[in-house]
Structure formats: structure tokens, C-alpha cells
Amino acid sequence: MSETLDKPAAKAPLTIVGTRPIRPDGADKVTGRAAFGADFHMPGQLVGRVLRSPHAHARIVSIDTSKAKALPGVKAIVTAADFPDLASEMVEGSEASSDIRDLSLNVMARHKVLYHGHAVAAVAAVSGDIAEEALARIKVTYEVLPHVTDVEEAMAPGAPLLHDHLFTEGLEARPAQASNIARKHRFVRGDLAEGFAAADVVVERRYDTKATHQGYIEPHACVAAWGEDGRCDVWCSSQGQFTIRSYCAKVLGLETSDIRVTPAEIGGGFGGKTTVYLEPLALALSRASGHPVKMVMSREEVFRATGPTSGGVIEVKLGAKKDGTIVAAEVELKFQAGAFPGSPVGTAAMTALACYDIPNFSIVGWDVVTNTPKTAAYRAPGAPISAFGVESAVDELAQKLGLDAIAIREKNAVRDGTKASYGPTFQNIAYVDTLKVIKDSAHWNTPLGPNQGRGFAVGFWFNVGGESTAAVHIGEDGSAVVVTGNPDIGGSRASMAMMAAETLGLPIEKVRPMIADTNAIGYSMLTGGSRVTFATGMAVVQAAEKVVADLRGRAAKLWDVAADQVVWQGGQAVCLDPAKADKKPLTIEALAAQSARTGGPISAQAAINAQGPGPGFAAHLCDVEVDPETGVVSVLRYTASQDVGKAIHPSYVEGQVQGGVAQGVGWALNEEYVFDADGRMENAGFLDYRMPVASDLPMLDAILVETAPNPRHPFGAKGVGEVPIVPPLAAVANAVSAAIGVRMPNLPLSPPKVLAALDAKAG
Amino acid sequence: MSKIHVTTTVNGDSAEFLAGPGVTLMDALRDELGLTGTKEGCGSGDCGACSVIVDGRIVCSCLMLAPEAEGRRIETIEGLAQGGQLHPLQQKFLEHAALQCGFCTPGILMASKALLDANPDPTETEARYWLAGNLCRCTGYDKIIRAVMDAAAELRQERVA
Numbered sequence: 001m002s003e004t005l006d007k008p009a010a011k012a013p014l015t016i017v018g019t020r021p022i023r024p025d026g027a028d029k030v031t032g033r034a035a036f037g038a039d040f041h042m043p044g045q046l047v048g049r050v051l052r053s054p055h056a057h058a059r060i061v062s063i064d065t066s067k068a069k070a071l072p073g074v075k076a077i078v079t080a081a082d083f084p085d086l087a088s089e090m091v092e093g094s095e096a097s098s099d100i101r102d103l104s105l106n107v108m109a110r111h112k113v114l115y116h117g118h119a120v121a122a123v124a125a126v127s128g129d130i131a132e133e134a135l136a137r138i139k140v141t142y143e144v145l146p147h148v149t150d151v152e153e154a155m156a157p158g159a160p161l162l163h164d165h166l167f168t169e170g171l172e173a174r175p176a177q178a179s180n181i182a183r184k185h186r187f188v189r190g191d192l193a194e195g196f197a198a199a200d201v202v203v204e205r206r207y208d209t210k211a212t213h214q215g216y217i218e219p220h221a222c223v224a225a226w227g228e229d230g231r232c233d234v235w236c237s238s239q240g241q242f243t244i245r246s247y248c249a250k251v252l253g254l255e256t257s258d259i260r261v262t263p264a265e266i267g268g269g270f271g272g273k274t275t276v277y278l279e280p281l282a283l284a285l286s287r288a289s290g291h292p293v294k295m296v297m298s299r300e301e302v303f304r305a306t307g308p309t310s311g312g313v314i315e316v317k318l319g320a321k322k323d324g325t326i327v328a329a330e331v332e333l334k335f336q337a338g339a340f341p342g343s344p345v346g347t348a349a350m351t352a353l354a355c356y357d358i359p360n361f362s363i364v365g366w367d368v369v370t371n372t373p374k375t376a377a378y379r380a381p382g383a384p385i386s387a388f389g390v391e392s393a394v395d396e397l398a399q400k401l402g403l404d405a406i407a408i409r410e411k412n413a414v415r416d417g418t419k420a421s422y423g424p425t426f427q428n429i430a431y432v433d434t435l436k437v438i439k440d441s442a443h444w445n446t447p448l449g450p451n452q453g454r455g456f457a458v459g460f461w462f463n464v465g466g467e468s469t470a471a472v473h474i475g476e477d478g479s480a481v482v483v484t485g486n487p488d489i490g491g492s493r494a495s496m497a498m499m500a501a502e503t504l505g506l507p508i509e510k511v512r513p514m515i516a517d518t519n520a521i522g523y524s525m526l527t528g529g530s531r532v533t534f535a536t537g538m539a540v541v542q543a544a545e546k547v548v549a550d551l552r553g554r555a556a557k558l559w560d561v562a563a564d565q566v567v568w569q570g571g572q573a574v575c576l577d578p579a580k581a582d583k584k585p586l587t588i589e590a591l592a593a594q595s596a597r598t599g600g601p602i603s604a605q606a607a608i609n610a611q612g613p614g615p616g617f618a619a620h621l622c623d624v625e626v627d628p629e630t631g632v633v634s635v636l637r638y639t640a641s642q643d644v645g646k647a648i649h650p651s652y653v654e655g656q657v658q659g660g661v662a663q664g665v666g667w668a669l670n671e672e673y674v675f676d677a678d679g680r681m682e683n684a685g686f687l688d689y690r691m692p693v694a695s696d697l698p699m700l701d702a703i704l705v706e707t708a709p710n711p712r713h714p715f716g717a718k719g720v721g722e723v724p725i726v727p728p729l730a731a732v733a734n735a736v737s738a739a740i741g742v743r744m745p746n747l748p749l750s751p752p753k754v755l756a757a758l759d760a761k762a763g
Numbered sequence: 764m765s766k767i768h769v770t771t772t773v774n775g776d777s778a779e780f781l782a783g784p785g786v787t788l789m790d791a792l793r794d795e796l797g798l799t800g801t802k803e804g805c806g807s808g809d810c811g812a813c814s815v816i817v818d819g820r821i822v823c824s825c826l827m828l829a830p831e832a833e834g835r836r837i838e839t840i841e842g843l844a845q846g847g848q849l850h851p852l853q854q855k856f857l858e859h860a861a862l863q864c865g866f867c868t869p870g871i872l873m874a875s876k877a878l879l880d881a882n883p884d885p886t887e888t889e890a891r892y893w894l895a896g897n898l899c900r901c902t903g904y905d906k907i908i909r910a911v912m913d914a915a916a917e918l919r920q921e922r923v924a
Contacts, residue, residue, distance in 0.1 A: 296803075658906070700903045
């Protein structure tokens with residue numbers, strides 16, 4: 001794939017990549033024309049609704065649907081009895097693998113409910129009111145069981161067991177007894193005891209974070225239609241139509257080829273729309289009723305039954321020499337997985353120390369099931385949580401050593417050639433440059449006022465590549481259509497069109513990107529892992545290069561010269577053969593107009609498994625002011641630098657940085673799942689689950705560092721979407737700690753918590 | 764329960780529909796009139812995705828009953844562009860890349876229009892507080908605020924001209 005680097009198209013001065021054109025789908029998005037998940041309607045469609053568990057943990061003794069079925073207008077009711085009871089089988093996602101049995105049991109509870117909000121039955125009726133009435137008439141008899149929502153309580157001996165057959169993996173010997181601990185992850189290097197013995201200064205502290213939700217504004221929504229021929233259609237908002245297709249087929253016991261999934265516009269996902277919740281239910285209801293079924297979650301359902309990411313405990317011990325060299329690090333992570341195994345503790349462990357070159361370390365991560373919704377991926381899954389602990393500890397260490405926050409990171413920074421804490425050797429990284437641009441910024445060099453504090457933190461994310469397909473079709477007018485299989489979650493259509501336009505030499509207005517259904521384009525892994533501009537972009541460029549090669553060949557044919565006598569320059573074929581000096585360059589338009597004479601339609605496809613995404617590094621600086629009377633924290637100023645390789649559309653890259661920062665600020669200051677004594681989420685709405693609003697934030701300055709382009713990508717792009725959420729938790733907490741003179745280790749830093757810390761300090 | 768016949772004005776044209784007494788204006792716009800540009804993010808008035816303008820005031824259409832629209836003048840996102848021309852707010856949102864997924868965008872545009880109708884020269888702080896009822900999870904609001912301020916400046920110039 002790296003051969004593309006040597007093509008003339010990549011070496012010519014860029015005219016489109018790096019500029020800021022209006023996104024191709026822009027008009028649709030600002031006029032209300034764009035059709036999201038809930039905007040699709042089918043003739044004769046029914047309304048589907050879900051009955052959810054009122055208990056955090058209970059055995060399902062019986063389900064009686066007879067009274068609901070008798071209600072006029074009710075067309076179908078399904079329970080776990082309508083789905084195959086699947087065996088355990090791991091399926092790969094782009095960032096995490098899932099057990100399909102767990103996935104199925106999360107979609108519809110069988111025998112036991114494992115969290116408040118767990119689906120127990122679903123109804124399809126001619127109206128929402130009738131469906132709701134039917135839900136009220138379903139009688140479920142439960143035997144309520146003791147529950148556990150806190151991660152450390154779930155790990156303790158004698159804790160209520162969620163799964164009788166869960167035996168901890170990753171231990172040296174299989175444990176004799178089942179527990180809630182699904183897995184132990186461990187990463188070690190060097191000799192920890194020796195490292196700490198050599199340290200002049202040691203800091204040690206326990207940190208914790210609460211479960212937080214991705215908070216996409218669009219609730220999950222789908223329409224499913226079961227065909228009489230057994231072929232079915234699903235229209236839904238997701239991060240990957242192919243993933244939805246695969247999971248639906250598994251959960252329903254169907255052939256993948258029987259399902260076509262058409263992607264709607266997606267109203268935010270952040271990792272939370274990488275799995276199925278409603279789609280298999282809607283398909284089952286459609287099969288049972290013979291009608292298309294539309295299902296849309298309420299916001300309360302989104303909070304209670306989808307996402308979130310883990311709450312976690314992070315214990316960090318760091319040892320350093322007087323000059324700031326960190327010689328030993330010990331990190332222990334305990335993560336809530338929710339009702340089924342699979343918290344992001346593995347990636348949290350792998351990223352925890354990834355910005356540092358430390359000779360001796362031990363990182364241990366525990367994946368723990370709890371009676372809370374099954375966690376889903378959330379932007380750089382796990383990394384913000386471990387980074388919160390590590391970056392807070394590094395801040396404390398720097399203070400003890402009398403070093404500034406950037407100096408200690410520079411001292412211990414990974415560079416090209418450093419072996420990463422998680423294994424590979426870094427190449428083409430610009431981490432130290434992200435530190436430098438912050439150090440040189442006006443922000444870093446501006447003094448603070450009273451009650452104000454400044455916090456700094458860094459972050460790392462792997463980014464992923466993977467399988468993508470793209471097709472480029474040239475129309476008879478010489479315009480291009482670029483087809484991919486990746487839902488556009490934040491403006492990726494723009495980058496796809498720009499990369500194609502750059503390669504073809506067309507103006508951006510003549511390239512129209514589209515996202516196809518599962519039958520109309522080859523397989524593509526989902527939109528996640530910050531992979532689309534890198535991996536799918538690479539496929540787009542390769543398809544466009546094939547088109548260019550084809551166009552050169554056609555020009556050569558028309559001119560009767562050898563193909564190597566034709567070059568592609570500025571969107572046209574140019575003849576090099578001195579004997580044919582009279583041949584005027586042929587534009588795409590001219591070649592397209594005579595395509596029938598030169599071999600037929602002009603079209604090409606590339607299907608690749610992209611390798612070498614290039615990791616992302618970020619450095620964030622945050623100023624806060626704390627109101628000493630109320631404990632309210634205001635973010636005054638924020639500057640974020642990031643190693644982006646090369647920004648294809650800088651505005652949308654800045655947007656990723658700014659959006660990640662805003663989510664991280666919310667996570668740091670206000671957002672949390674609050675559970676009552678019965679294990680019910682108490683704040684399942686946007687009023688009480690307090691996400692940042694416009695008046696909570698200042699302008700967010702994004703500095704894009706382009707000093708280390710990714711050599712594997714034709715234009716140098718690295719993934720950019722996830723790493724910006726990694727540093728903010730610690731950047732904000734370090735700023736608050738500096739402002740009030742008290743280390744704040746427990747998120748969120750909501751006003752009562754900050755006020756309590758201030759009161760305790762005052763004595 | 765029998766449905767209520769509602770006569771109202773939507774984006775300058777008269778519109779009629781039938782709605783149950785408990786149906787929200789949001790559902791009537793989306794399901795009865797097919798105007799799905801108005802989005803539902805929460806159904807409880809917390810996210811602003813369903814913002815429309817009723818008799819010049821911004822409202823969450825999920826908190827207003829459809830029968831209450833009788834005789835009112837309703838503006839939705841579908842009416843913001845006039846005569847095939849994007850409204851300056853729409854244009855500035857595109858120029859500033861003030862949207863990512865675009866789901867909150869219709870509500871934010873309508874709220875921004877109501878702001879600029881009421882206050883043609885808002886400060887950044889005023890714009891931020893006015894839009895505090897509209898959640899965006901993608902952008903961090905930076906580019907949204909810049910787009911609104913830029914559109915305000917352009918609209919002021921247009922008025923002078």
C-alpha cells in the first residue's frame with residue numbers, strides 16, 4: 001500500500017487536501033433534508049416498543065403476554081423464546097471483540113435480568129399508544145436477587161454473582177469458584193522493585209471515575225421489514241451497516257446474505273452505535289407480524305439500556321529520580337464492564353503509560369461485571385480513564401520534583417525508536433512536537449488570576465486501520481461518484497471527496513460521495529477507531545488511482561502512443577511523445593464523453609485491509625476558575641495540540657479535537673451515572689445527566705501538528721477522532737487541584753465535591 | 764379519544780392536520796406533515812433538537828401540544844432557506860464547519876434565528892447563553908458560536924445595505 005506514496009499524484013503540490021471546502025452533504029444537513037434513523041417510514045409500518053426490567057438483578061420466573069396479545073391493534077409480541085439460545089462465540093469488532101451469546105442476551109434477557117432497563121419483551125402495534133398499553137398488560141413475575149453496581153464491591157468475595165459460570169481468565173490457574181471478575185490483563189517490563197528502589201521520589205494515589213454515556217443526541221432508531229421470501233431489510237442509524245447486518249444475522253440465526261442494511265444519517269455515536277439493541281427486536285417483530293416495524297428509543301431508554309463506558313478505579317504509583325526521570329510505574333485498573341464481560345480495561349491498560357519511556361512497570365487491569373448496562377465503546381475506549389489516573393499522578397510527581405508539567409513529560413517522552421509500553425516500536429510520531437507547541441503558546445505563557453488554576457495532561461490512542469472498500473465511478477459528464485461503506489459521523493464525506501478530487505484532479509464540486517447499503521458496496525469495517533479517513537480514505541485513493549491509470553490508457557489509445565507516454569496532470573491526460581506534439585491534453589470530461597469508444601464505462605474499486613494507521617498523541621492545557629462559595633468550576637481557556645499526520649480537511653479535524661475536549665470536560669466536571677440503593681439510574685435524562693452546554697465552555701483552541709505525516713497514507717493522514725478525549729479528564733482535574741490547592745482524585749468534580757474539598761482544607 | 768382538527772400556518776403556508784389531544788407539535792410536524800427536519804433528542808425539552816419558532820418565539824416542539832398550534836404561525840428548519848437561497852445562518856454554518864453529525868443542527872439554526880431576530884448584535888456570551896438550551900455533543904460549540912456571530916455580522920451589513 002505504501003507504493004501509492006511514489007505516485008506523481010501524491011508528490012504534486014496539493015490543491016484540495018488541506019483546504020476547507022464546504023462539505024458535500026452540507027446543504028442536506030442545514031435544511032432538514034438529511035434523513036436520520038427516525039426519519040424513515042414504510043407504508044403499513046407498526047410501532048415497536050420494549051418492556052424493560054424494573055429490577056437491577058432478578059430471575060425471570062414467568063412472562064404472561066396473553067392479556068397484551070388480546071388488545072386490539074397489537075400485532076406481535078416477542079420474548080427470548082423467539083430468539084435462538086446461542087452458544088458462546090467471539091466475533092471481532094474494529095476495537096473490541098464481543099461474545100455473540102452475551103450480545104444476544106443483552107438484546108433480550110433470558111432467565112435473568114441483569115440491570116434496570118434490560119429488555120424482557122417487545123411489542124409491535126398499530127400505534128405507540130396501543131404498544132405502550134400492551135407493555136403494561138404483560139405480566140412478568142420476577143424473583144428479585146441481590147445486586148451490585150460498584151466495581152470493587154462486585155470484586156469482593158461474597159458479592160452477588162451475575163453469571164454462575166464466569167471464571168476469571170488471565171490468571172495463572174483457573175479459579176475454583178465463579179466470580180464477577182471476567183478477566184485479568186497484565187503488561188510488565190523490567191523489574192518493578194528495583195525501579196522503585198532506585199527512585200528518589202515516589203507518589204501513590206487512588207483515583208476513581210464514574211460511568212459516563214456517549215451522549216449522542218440522536219436516540220437509537222430503526223425500521224425493519226421482513227420479506228415473505230425471507231429476505232429482510234433494515235434501515236437504521238449506526239456506525240457500521242455491515243456490523244449491524246452481521247450481529248442481526250447471528251442473534252436471529254439467519255444467513256448474513258438474507259439481510260440488507262441501509263445506513264441512515266447518524267446523529268452521533270462516539271462508539272455507542274457499534275452494536276445492536278433494537279434491530280434484532282424489530283426484525284423479530286416484523287417476522288411475527290408480517291409488517292414493517294419501526295422502533296425508536298426514548299432518551300431514558302438510551303441512558304438505561306445502551307452505552308455507557310465504565311466507571312473505574314485507577315491506582316497509580318510512580319517513582320522518579322531527582323532530575324525527573326521516571327524509573328518505575330505501577331498501575332492497577334478495575335473497570336465496570338456492566339452486565340456482561342468486555343469493559344475497555346485492556347485498551348486502558350495498553351494506553352496507560354504509552355506516552356512515557358519507563359524502564360520498569362507493571363500494569364494490571366480487571367474486567368468486572370456489574371448490574372449496570374453493558375458498556376459499549378466510547379471514543380478511545382478506556383484510555384481517558386487510565387490517563388486520568390496516570391496524568392494526575394505525573395502532575396503530582398512534577399510538583400514534588402519542582403518541575404513544570406511539560407518539562408517532566410519531555411524528560412520521559414516516547415520518541416521515534418522508543419519501544420511502546422504496549423509492544424511495538426514507535427515510528428513517525430510527533431509527540432514531543434505536541435508538547436513544544438503548547439510550551440510556545442500564548443496560553444502557557446499567560447499569568448493566572450485569583451481562584452484560577454492551570455492543568456496540563458497528555459494522551460495517546462492507537463487508531464486502527466482495517467478492511468474497507470471504495471468505488472469511484474466517472475459519469476458521462478466527467479464528474480465522479482465516490483462510494484464507500486462507512487457512515488459519515490463527523491464530516492468524513494468531505495475528506496473522501498477531497499482525497500478523490502485531489503487524486504483525479506477534479507474540482508471538489510465535481511465529486512459526489514455516497515455511503516452505500518450492504519448490498520451495494522463491499523465489506524467495510526465500521527466507522528470507529530478513528531479509521532475512516534485513514535483506511536477508507538486509502539481505499540478511495542487507490543480506486544481513484546485505478547481510474548487515473550485507466551484514463552491514461554484510454555488517452556494513449558486515442559493518441560496511438562504507449563501508455564507510459566501519457567501522464568496525468570491537473571486533471572487531464574498529457575501526451576509526452578514529441579512525435580505527437582499536436583495532441584492537446586484530454587480532460588476527464590473529454591475522455592468520459594468518448595468512453596464507449598475506448599473500453600466502456602470508467603469505474604474502479606479498491607478493497608483493502610489497511611495497515612499502519614499511525615497512533616495519535618495529544619497535549620492539552622486547561623485554565624479553570626473555581627467559585628469558592630459554590631464550588632462551581634468554570635473552564636476559562638483551553639488549548640489542545642495533536643499529532644494529526646496531515647489534516648485532510650482541517651476544519652473537521654479541529655472539530656474532532658474540540659468535540660473530544662468538550663466531552664472530556666463534561667466527564668471531568670459533571671457527567672456520571674448515579675445509582676440508587678436499588679441499582680436504578682437516578683439521572684436518566686439530559687436535565688440531570690449534565691452534559692456541557694454552550695455557556696459552559698470557552699472557545700477551544702486546536703493546534704494541528706503536521707510534522708510527522710503518516711508514510712502509510714497517500715496524503716499522510718493519521719486517525720484524529722479519539723485521542724482528543726484522552727487528556728481532558730486529567731487536564732481539568734489538574735487545573736482544579738492547582739486552583740484550590742487540593743488534589744482531586746475522584747470524578748466528576750461537581751460543585752458539592754469541590755466545595756467539600758474546600759471546606760475540608762479550611763478545616 | 765377523537766382527534767382534533769388543527770389549522771395553522773407552517774413556513775408561511777396554511778396547514779391542517781388531525782391530532783389527538785396528547786400529541787405534541789413535534790410529532791404532528793414529523794408524522795402528520797412529514798416535516799422530519801425537526802428532530803427528537805429527548806422528548807423532555809432538555810436538548811433543543813426539536814426547536815421551532817412559534818409566533819416569533821423559540822419553543823421546544825416536544826413540549827407544546829399540537830392542538831395548541833391552532834391559529835399560530837410556525838417556522839421550522841424546512842422554511843429557513845428562502846427561494847432556493849440558504850439563510851445566512853445556514854451558509855455560515857457550512858463555511859465554519861459548525862456541524863459534524865448534523866442532528867442538533869436544525870434546532871440550533873432555529874434557535875439562532877430567533878436570537879438574531881431578537882438581538883441582531885449579540886455578544887459571544889449572549890449567544891452562548893441563548894443557545895444553552897440546545898445540546899450539541901459533536902462540536903464543543905466553538906464553530907457554532909463563530910458561525911452565529913459571523914452570520915449576525917453579515918445580517919447587520921445586509922440591513923445597512
